Amino acid sequence: MKSYFVTMGFNETFLLRLLNETSAQKEDSLVIVVPSPIVSGTNTAIESLRAQISKLNYPLPKVYEIDIVDFNSALSKILDLLLPLPEPIISDLTMGMRMINTLILLGIIVSRKKFTVYVRDEGGGSRVISFNDGIMRALMREYSKEEMKLLNVLHEMEGASVTELAKMLNKSEKTLINKVAELKKYGILIQKGKDRKVELNELGLNVIKLNRSFVSSSRGLGIEENGKEADVSY
Numbered sequence: 016m017k018s019y020f021v022t023m024g025f026n027e028t029f030l031l032r033l034l035n036e037t038s039a040q041k042e043d044s045l046v047i048v049v050p051s052p053i054v055s056g057t058n059t060a061i062e063s064l065r066a067q068i069s070k071l072n073y074p075l076p077k078v079y080e081i082d083i084v085d086f087n088s089a090l091s092k093i094l095d096l097l098l099p100l101p102e103p104i105i106s107d108l109t110m111g112m113r114m115i116n117t118l119i120l121l122g123i124i125v126s127r128k129k130f131t132v133y134v135r136d137e138g139g140g141s142r143v144i145s146f147n148d149g150i151m152r153a154l155m156r157e158y159s160k161e162e163m164k165l166l167n168v169l170h171e172m173e174g175a176s177v178t179e180l181a182k183m184l185n186k187s188e189k190t191l192i193n194k195v196a197e198l199k200k201y202g203i204l205i206q207k208g209k210d211r212k213v214e215l216n217e218l219g220l221n222v223i224k225l226n227r228s229f230v231s232s233s234r235g236l237g238i239e240e241n242g243k244e245a246d247v248s249y
Contacts, residue, residue, distance in 0.1 A: 021033070021048070045073070049078065097119075100128075
């Protein structure tokens with residue numbers, strides 16, 4: 016069972032496409048959040064959606080109107096609807112008001128639920144990107160100094176075998192095998208070829224960029240990782 020958590024605009028096409036592409040089932044949950052008061056164009060799209068869903072094996076939509084007064088009150092209402100839903104959460108940020116989509120995205124991320132979010136070409140084209148909770152966990156994880164040494168070596172060498180890494184980092188091969196296996200679970204490393212060469216993928220490269228930016232900012236503020244004043248002299 017999965018839960019769809021979306022907003023709606025004046026057209027139900029994107030939502031029907033999402034339900035089809037993700038193999039929605041009747042027992043799934045479909046929650047639609049719209050700003051209050053609901054406008055006639057959105058109401059027409061929802062009624063059209065109901066009519067088409069009745070002919071398909073898709074979940075019946077539950078529609079909720081929310082007032083948008085300020086950020087915290089609006090996010091609170093989003094969380095009240097989102098938190099009870101079964102995982103994983105599936106959403107598409109192409110539909111409806113951008114303000115609601117922003118709140119939905121933030122709500123999904125801070126809920127710590129498993130999710131997949133899609134963003135499509137607003138012109139109706141076939142371009143679509145998606146990301147999930149695993150990617151967010153990898154990007155937001157706090158990596159140790161030893162882990163970042165490993166990632167930086169891989170970045171500089173454009174990949175290396177476990178044996179090479181063990182020599183460069185002065186660690187046992189067993190230690191490196193275990194650490195590589197751990198980081199692979201976060202989806203930032205890959206191994207390929209007969210020699211099982213370890214390489215960074217695009218997600219791993221983004222992790223390095225974020226870490227280097229954080230370290231650079233901390234040094235600029237004269238702060239070490241432990242919060243103490245750093246010696247920034249050379």
